[in-house]
Amino acid sequence: MSNEIRDIFDRIAPVYDQLNDWLSLGQHRIWKEMTVKWSAVKPGDTCLDLCCGSGDLTFRLARYAGVTGKVYGVDFSCNLLTVAKERCHKYYPQASITWLEADVLNLPFDDNQFDAITMGYGLRNVKDIPLSLQEIYRVLKPGGKAAILDFHKPSNAILRTFQQWYLDNLVVPLATNLGVKEEYAYISPSLDRFPIGQEQVRIAQKIGFVNTIHYPISNDMMGVLVVNK
Numbered sequence: 001m002s003n004e005i006r007d008i009f010d011r012i013a014p015v016y017d018q019l020n021d022w023l024s025l026g027q028h029r030i031w032k033e034m035t036v037k038w039s040a041v042k043p044g045d046t047c048l049d050l051c052c053g054s055g056d057l058t059f060r061l062a063r064y065a066g067v068t069g070k071v072y073g074v075d076f077s078c079n080l081l082t083v084a085k086e087r088c089h090k091y092y093p094q095a096s097i098t099w100l101e102a103d104v105l106n107l108p109f110d111d112n113q114f115d116a117i118t119m120g121y122g123l124r125n126v127k128d129i130p131l132s133l134q135e136i137y138r139v140l141k142p143g144g145k146a147a148i149l150d151f152h153k154p155s156n157a158i159l160r161t162f163q164q165w166y167l168d169n170l171v172v173p174l175a176t177n178l179g180v181k182e183e184y185a186y187i188s189p190s191l192d193r194f195p196i197g198q199e200q201v202r203i204a205q206k207i208g209f210v211n212t213i214h215y216p217i218s219n220d221m222m223g224v225l226v227v228n229k
């Protein structure tokens with residue numbers, strides 16, 4: 001299962017950034033900026049971006065953490081990490097970022113290391129959501145915060161129908177033209193299985209997080225789970 005997910009992301013790496021811009025009409029940049037702001041990262045912080053992919057959230061964390069901060073980007077897709085490193089070299093050569101190829105369900109860090117953690121479009125893809133949140137809890141410092149961005153199923157039936165229509169009639173056909181049909185067709189069933197915001201809040205509270213809130217964004221079609229240790 002994990003290998004299948006990793007292979008999907010390895011295959012879409014060459015078109016990933018371009019398709020995100022096209023298919024979200026550039027909106028994903030705003031959603032990612034909001035997520036980083038909700039992580040409450042500040043200058044000098046030690047930060048972690050989980051499931052960093054090509055690095056969009058990692059670069060934003062590095063901007064807020066500044067020259068005295070330290071940022072780690074973790075992902076298990078070798079190809080997406082290569083894209084992240086190339087972008088880093090080209091556009092953010094000053095940033096203090098360490099890229100690590102690892103499984104976010106078994107993080108290569110000691111307990112209580114991070115002030116701020118982000119995860120963009122990763123939680124829906126891990127094979128064990130409670131375990132993933134437990135790992136985040138373990139490596140956060142007491143008082144630290146994590147902000148987790150992902151798709152969300154709108155509670156409004158019309159918006160849910162629109163979201164499904166968009167995925168079936170715009171996302172998959174455009175991906176088909178670029179030779180990655182099956183990979184993008186995976187989004188819809190993965191969203192069906194994904195717990196809604198309030199269920200995510202309950203899972204996080206069970207693990208021990210406090211001040212746990214799920215913020216709906218983009219008409220409830222996306223959401224950010226914000227948790228504190």
Ligand SMILES: C/C(=C\Cc1cc(O)c2ccccc2c1O)CCC[C@H](C)CCC[C@H](C)CCCC(C)C
Nearest residue numbers: 020023024027028121163166171183184186187221
């Ligand atoms: C950055 C985005 C998605 C990342 C993403 C997550 C996954 O789990 C994948 C799995 C398999 C292949 C690709 C991905 C993947 O790229 C979000 C933006 C891209 C979306 C494809 C666009 C979806 C748009 C909403 C359903 C509707 C928004 C409408 C509005 C006009 C902005």
Ligand SMILES: C[S@@+](CC[C@H](N)C(=O)[O-])C[C@H]1O[C@@H](n2cnc3c(N)ncnc32)[C@H](O)[C@@H]1O
Nearest residue numbers: 009051052053075076077103104120121122125
């Ligand atoms: C949709 S991409 C998101 C990339 C980036 N965060 C963004 O928002 O653009 C999901 C990423 O999660 C990674 N991923 C999924 N499960 C993982 C796991 N168990 N360990 C590490 N990375 C994982 C994939 O390799 C992929 O890069």
